[in-house]
Amino acid sequence: MDTICISPIKDCPRYQELRVLYEISVALKGSELGIEKAFETTLSLLKRHFYMDKSIYYALNDESNELEVLSSVGLSKRQELLATYKVGEGATGLCAQFLEPVVIENVHQNILFLNKSCSLKESEISYLAIPALSQNRLFGVLGVSLTQKSLSDIEEMVTILTITASLMAQSQQIYQTINDEKKRLKEEKLYYKEEILKQNEIIGHSAVIQSVLDIVGKVACTSSTILISGETGTGKELIAKAIHNYSLRKEKPYIKLNCAAIPENLLETELFGHERGAFTDAKEMRKGRFELADEGTLFLDEVGDLSLNLQAKLLRVLQEQEFERLGGTKTIKVDVRIVAATNRDIKEMVRQGSFREDLFYRLNVIPIHSPSLRDRGDDIILLSRYFLERFCRRHAKERSLMNDAETLLKAYNWPGNIRELENCMERIVLLAPSLHVNAHVLSSVLPAKTQVDIKVFETKADLEELERQTIIKVLKECSGIKIHAAKKLGISNRQIGYKIQKFEIGVEEYL
Ligand SMILES: Nc1ncnc2c1ncn2[C@@H]1O[C@H](COP(=O)(O)OP(=O)(O)OP(=O)(O)O)[C@@H](O)[C@H]1O
Helix, strand or coil: CCCCCCCCHHHCHHHHHHHHHHHHHHHHHHHHCCHHHHHHHHHHHHHHHCCEEEEEEEEEECCCCEEEEEEEECCCHHHHHHCCEECCCHHHHHHHHHCCCEEECCHHHCCCCCCCCCCCCCCEEEEEEEEEEECCEEEEEEEEEEECCCCCCHHHHHHHHHHHHHHHHHHHHHHHHHHHHHHHHHHHHHHHHHHHHHHCCCCCCCHHHHHHHHHHHHHCCCCCCEEEECCCCCCHHHHHHHHHHHCCCCCCCEEEEECCCCCHHHHHHHHHEECCCCCCCCCCCEECHHHHCCCCEEEEECHHHCCHHHHHHHHHHHHHCEEECECCCCEEECCCEEEEEECCCHHHHHHHCCCCHHHHHHHCCEEEECCCHHHCCCHHHHHHHHHHHHHHHHHCCCCEECHHHHHHHHHCCCCCHHHHHHHHHHHHHHHCCCCEECHHHHHHHCCHHHCCCHHHHCCHHHHHHHHHHHHHHHHHHCCCCHHHHHHHHCCCHHHHHHHHHHCCCCHHHHC
């Protein structure tokens, strides 16, 4: 009987080469996680399979235009450092310059083989330098030293090494892209972190804001409930964040709920969450803000807008720190610090019966009043400069306030407080036609009814008149009490006394 003898495919030399290339592609697949290990495995596979003396991958340093060893098998660390080639220098450099393989058949007799690493051995015969290209761009050079035992067909070897070098270049390209992206994201994260920190900074030297910060410092580390009152835009939320950031809960969640921004029928779900199927649209269970804020701080903004029904529910949570999700029966216990805020006159609401007295006392354990901007004296200037600088940076512009503009800022009433000032400074940065912003330009970005007649600011006398008017206005507001007016204007008692005398203001009129 005839027997058919098929030689095993493993014995075929082509099979072995393809097998090595396959193993190399597998090794390089994981290179986006760390290129060193993948390249080392690749170079080891080449060295072992083709009986090479050394296999080296040089990466092109775009800045220095030099080829530096990224990975090698057969070189010591010191030799790796020595083996740096300029583009065009020696066989490795020429390969990078002409983007073509360079073959040195006898390394012992060829001046192009520079042996900068001082690692040449007797057993080495030839050297091949292959450009590592990806999308026609040079990423490095693959250099190998062949021995007597290495494959005899140089052309075949060049083909295999060209495929390998191209795979290595592709891996390097992917790795570099991922690394560049990671670096960019890291820098961006740092930038936003700093921006957020800066935006949370409470700016102000006035006595009124310093006393607020004093209270914040004292109560932040306790778990007491805090009620922040004050006009809109005075920084109540900023104070709430500062309380959280200075507290022992700072690593835990800070959750905000604006009670006025959510429709009454949804507010309960927002606060306490709901079980699956609690109502038609409740496809999944959802945690409410109380649960999300567990171990952290819950900021209830515009708490004065809560309905009486929800006030009763809130009171229960505050008393017992427990509640049930909508449609649920399980009682959930939480440890939440409440900071509430309102721009309404809550005491008046209690008197009128629209706010529960018991809830008011529960919330008002530590009252903090956020002062209006017009009561912060020179903080107006401090804050304007701060916002101006911030928006200049953001919009890459340069603007500065002239003296008459700053005087006008202090004279203006700021009904929208710091938020209004902030918006005003952004408008100035975007709209002011020139670097130096004067009162005329400033008045054009303030609300129409407050715009100041430009003529007022034509001379020094005009400015003094504005100052006189401002002092009279504040004196009237303070019923002629100089010490109060001085505080409000952010000047000393002596200064106000001097100005009253200078402008011949009859204080008695206002007493
Ligand atoms: N002292 C301050 N320093 C720097 N920025 C401030 C200061 N106070 C307030 N701001 C800024 O003013 C804007 C309004 O502040 P915030 O939202 O905290 O006011 P609010 O009193 O909570 O307003 P509302 O009552 O309308 O909710 C924010 O952009 C905030 O960053």
